[in-house]
Amino acid sequence: MxxxxxxxxxxxxxxxxxxxxxxxxxxxxxxxxxxxxxxxxxxxxxxxxxxxxxxxxxxxxxxxxxxxxxxxxxxxxxxxxxxxxxxxxxxxxxxxxxxxxxxxxxxxxxxxxxxxxxxxxxxxxxxxxxxxxxxxxxxxxALDESKVVKLNVLFKERGLIKVNGAGKVNDWKAYCKSCDGSAYVYVSDENDIETKNTVTELLAQLLQERSNGIEKVITGQEANTMGADGSAFRMLEAARGFYFSEAIDGEYIEEVSEQDAISKRYTLACHGYSPEKDGxxxxxxxxxxxxxxxxxxxxxxxxxxxxxxxxxxxxxxxxxxxxxxxxxxxx
Ligand SMILES: [Zn+2]
Missing domain, CATH: 3.40.720.10 (Alkaline Phosphatase, subunit A)
Structure with a gap:
């Protein structure tokens, strides 16, 4: 044809x-x-x-x-x-x-x-x-959002992400890779139990408060059965009104202003959420x-x-x- x-x-x-x-x-x-x-x-x-x-x-x-x-x-x-x-x-x-x-x-x-x-x-x-x-x-x-979740900020604070003099990532043990509405957490060394424990504890802690912006955490295997990347350590779903960024600087949660959206620094609506999200x-x-x-x-x-x-x-x-x-x- x-x-x-x-x-x-x-x-x-x-x-x-x-x-x-x-x-x-x-x-x-x-x-x-x-x-x-x-x-x-x-x-x-x-x-x-x-x-x-x-x-x-x-x-x-x-x-x-x-x-x-x-x-x-x-x-x-x-x-x-x-x-x-x-x-x-x-x-x-x-x-x-x-x-x-x-x-x-x-x-x-x-x-x-x-x-x-x-x-x-x-x-x-x-x-x-x-x-x-x-x-x-x-x-x-797409879904409206007004807050950005920056998990890598917390990873950096815990020494899991290292940056060079220019502030660029030059080594990492755990890294949050954003898909906007959802995100993957990768652990660089499959056998690094200490990092896995640190990440697991941190995520459990964050899940307790809705204001931390994470609605659900699933394992790589569970992600795989949904057609997502099974090589990730964890997959995260953002709560309504939140989305993920890979930024490593500033606060863990950041509010999006209209100016942020127009300058394309952040957005006011995004996709990449779980297909199970309502509406x-x-x-x-x-x-x-x-x-x-x-x-x-x-x-x-x-x-x-x-x-x-x-x-x-x-x-x-x-x-x-x-x-x-x-x-x-x-x-
Ligand atoms: Zn788009």
Whole structure:
């Protein structure tokens, strides 16, 4: 099939015909333009950038999504891909910066609605509207928070993290790796019972007071059964209103100010919480070819999406996680 993807996560170097991957220059000597170009389709990206680059302003929103939209419309009309993946980030960014239900987030939802309309229009212009299935989905929701939990501050105080003269970590026995709403605690030496005991005692102590921001602690093995990293010593879940940072300086708990969020030092909403958190679901809409109308899916999992899309494309993923959402299909 002819395929296209715009800023779709984890697509660097993928076998996609027209690929503008979501990949960031994350080393000081890397530059965003060559990183994007050589991990995707260079000619396609140069073409889109020369036509619509004027819309973009680095990675800032909503300009980035407007650039992606213009590239999407052009790709639909000129390439007519058989599978196209488009990742818009406007809503996610606004929620991080301004909060889940902020006016800025509401405005982003309206912009997404407008973008969706433009995509439908483009398929009509390309003459493929009747043959297209449209799916709108999220890979996560977000929750408001106003306090940052910095466990590494306590690890440093107990000598488990050592820093050099410039204040950078140069040795560690235990380290808290943040996933925002949750976090891992790694212990560098599997046989270091003393460090493990220190960490266990500290976490037990922190769990006693909700104001310490930790709601739940599970073992690496328990994390593994949930699909998370089993090589961690512990996995932590933040209490509502809190999230984790890896910072090693300042107080253990820090309040987030509006200025912190705008300057991107901290956020006012984030994700990475346990899927078991209340009211933390994302969305899934489907319409068009092969989709029955007026059906509500009461509950599903992200892993059901792959097998369902494969079925819509006339493919079969074989023995894989998830189930085909038979109830919504009319094929
Ligand atoms: Zn996000």
């Amino acid at each position: 002819k395929t296209a993807a715009l800023l779709w996560p984890v697509t660097a170097k993928a076998a996609i015909d027209y690929n503008m991957p979501e990949i960031f220059a994350n080393r000081p000597w890397h530059h965003q333009i060559p990183i994007s170009l050589f991990n995707g389709s260079p000619r396609y990206q140069l073409e889109m950038n020369s036509k619509f680059g004027h819309i973009r302003n680095g990675l800032s929103q909503p300009a980035l999504d407007d650039f992606v939209l213009a590239s999407t419309e052009e790709t639909i009309k000129t390439k007519k891909p058989e599978l196209m993946l488009i990742h818009f980030v406007d809503l996610d960014s606004q929620r991080h910066m301004h909060g889940f239900s902020s006016k800025e987030a509401q405005d982003a939802l309206h912009r997404h609605d407008h973008r969706l309309g433009k995509i439908l229009e483009a398929t009509k212009e390309a003459g493929i509207y009747e043959n297209t299935t449209f799916v709108l989905l999220g890979d996560h929701s 933390y679901h994302t969305v899934f809409f489907a319409a068009g070819k092969g989709i029955r109308t007026g059906i509500s899916v009461r509950s599903m999992h992200l892993v059901d999406e792959g097998p369902t899309f494969a079925r819509l494309l006339g493919l079969d993923l074989g023995d894989t996680d998830g189930r085909v959402l038979e109830g919504i299909l009319d094929i």
